[in-house]
Amino acid sequence: MFNTAAKILVIDDMLTIRKICKKILSDLHFSNISEASDGAEGWQIINTQGPFDVIISDWNMPKMDGLTLLQNLRSHPEYSETPFIMLTAESDMEQVRLAADSGVDNYILKPFKNDTFIAKLEQTHKKFLMKKAA
C-alpha cells in the first residue's frame, strides 16, 4: 500500500479540486500535502520544497499549464523521474497522446470517483517503485 509519509503536491487553479484531492489524501492518512494554484506556483514550490514523491496536476491553468510543468520536470536532472499524474477534463485523444509523449505517468479524467483516484495513485506509486528497483 501507500507510504503515507510521501510528499504530495496538488496543483489546480480551482480550489474545489484541491479541496477534494486533499480530503481523499487526508482520509488515506497522507499528512505531507502541499498545494499550488497554477503551474508557475507549482514549479516554484518544487524548486524550494521539492523533490516530491507524487505530483497531481491539472492541465488547463493560467500562468503555466500542467503540460509545460510536466515538460519542465522531465527535462530537469533532479526531477525527471518524479511521478506525475494529470488530473484533467481533457479527454480528446490527441491531448491524451500529447501528455503520454511528454512523460505523464497516469491520467485521471474529471469527473472522477474517489476509488478511481485512489486506484490510479496506487498504480503510479507501484510503477515508480518498480522503476526504482529495476
Add this chain to the structure above:
Amino acid sequence: MSAAKKIETSLKKEVVELPKEISAKYLLNFFEKIKSVETPTELVFNFEKTSIMEPMSYPHLHRIKNHILKTGGNFQSVHISTALYNRLQIDGVAGLFNYKPQTDGKSASFKKMDADFLNHFIEAAISTFNIQANIKVTNRPPELKKNNELQVDIIGVISLVSANLEGSVSLCFPKETFIKVCNLLFGETHTEISHEIEDAAGELLNMIFGNAKGQLNNKFNCQIQKAIPTIIYGQKLKLKQTKGPTIILPFECEAGNFHLEIEAVEK
C-alpha cells in the same frame, strides 16, 4: 460456409446486461461463476446502462475474456457510451473490449446547434453530477432563450470556439441549489456562497465542457478549443448573450433546479 463460421454459429450465446457501475467485485464474482464452465460461449457484454467502470475491474475483465477465448468462445461488447469509451481509451484498455465505436461521418460539420450537438452537453452534465457529487440529475426539454429574465445567483462561463462555431457555455445556479450541490460535493455544510465554494460553479462547468468537447472532437473532429472558465457571482443575475440564439438546457435534481445556456453561431 467456412469451417470457422460453422464453429461460430454453433456457439451458445449469452448476453450479460451490465449494471450502471461496474466494480472490481462485480467482475471478480462473474469470473468465479464462469471459470469452471468449459462450453464454448459467445459472451456479449451489454454496456447500455453502464456509465462508470472502476479501473480495478479491468484485470478481471481480462481474465473473463481470456477464459472465454481459451475455451473456444467469443467475446464482444455492445453499446458502450462515447464518454465511457473515451475513459477506456485514456486508460489504455479499450482494446480489451472488442468494441467498434460507431461514427456517422459528421466530421467537423456542426455549423449550428442541433440535437446531436446538444445531447453531448446533456450527457456530460448528467454524468458530471453523478460521478463527482453523487447527485442524480434529470434533464427537461431544451428551450430557446427568449429574453434575459431568468435570474440566477452564480454562473460559470466558458467560451466555445470550434472549427465552425463560436459562442459560450454557461452553467447557472440559483443560490439555494448551488449551496446544496456544494454541500453534497464536499460533504460539508455551507449556508452561504463563500470564497471556499464559489469556484465549484467553474469546475463543474469545466468538467461538463471538457467531456462534451472530448466526445465531439473525438467523434466528429469538431476542433473545439480548450478554455478556462470564469465565475460570476451576485444576486439575481441576468445573463445576456450577444452573439446569437441561445439554447437553455434545464436540469433538476435533489438540490433543486439549474440550467446550462449554450450560445453558438457559425463563424
